[in-house]
Amino acid sequence: EEPQEQAQEPEPEPEPVELTDEEKAKQAAAAEKALGTAAYKKKNFDTALQHYRKALEMDPTNMVYLLNTSAVFMEKKDFESAIAEATKAVEVGQDNRGDFKLMGKAYGRIAKAHFQMGNLDEARRFYDRSLSNARTPAALEET
Numbered sequence: 672e673e674p675q676e677q678a679q680e681p682e683p684e685p686e687p688v689e690l691t692d693e694e695k696a697k698q699a700a701a702a703e704k705a706l707g708t709a710a711y712k713k714k715n716f717d718t719a720l721q722h723y724r725k726a727l728e729m730d731p732t733n734m735v736y737l738l739n740t741s742a743v744f745m746e747k748k749d750f751e752s753a754i755a756e757a758t759k760a761v762e763v764g765q766d767n768r769g770d771f772k773l774m775g776k777a778y779g780r781i782a783k784a785h786f787q788m789g790n791l792d793e794a795r796r797f798y799d800r801s802l803s804n805a806r807t808p809a810a811l812e813e814t
Contacts, residue, residue: 700730707739716743732767734760734777741780750784757781775804 690698707722720743727736737760744753757780764774782797 696729697733700726700733700736703729704736704739711739711743711746714746716746719743732763734764734767734769734773737763738773738777738780741777745780745784745787748787750788753784754781757784771804775801777801778804 703722703726707719707726710716710719710722720740723736723739723743727733727740730736737756741753741756741760744750744756757777760769760777761774761781763769764777778797778801782794782801785791785797786794
């Protein structure tokens with residue numbers, strides 16, 4: 672006599688997961704960042720800046736948004752603002768245990784802006800700080 676196959680019960684549908692307000696804000700911020708990046712790639716820097724700023728308002732603990740605004744200012748040759756934004760990124764990173772690679776990138780961006788302005792001693796100081804945080808391809812690319 673052959674064993675009878677038992678009909679398998681269908682898998683229960685997973686319960687929908689309710690996102691917290693913080694998770695919703697982070698998702699909305701990521702969407703704004705994507706819009707900003709699309710604008711940046713088209714060299715629509717003012718539009719990119721608006722989206723990155725909105726992303727930062729929604730998720731003020733993410734230093735990437737400040738790094739992105741710093742990149743916009745570098746493209747606009749507004750090196751003082753690029754330094755200010757990258758410096759804020761470092762502070763946010765320090766306060767929120769930011770990734771060392773991102774910290775290195777922020778210091779590299781500060782160094783690059785100082786270099787562009789002819790502040791070679793400051794540039795060297797921040798390049799050193801960048802490399803002491805993260806000797807990665809991204810950090811080296813900034814230097």
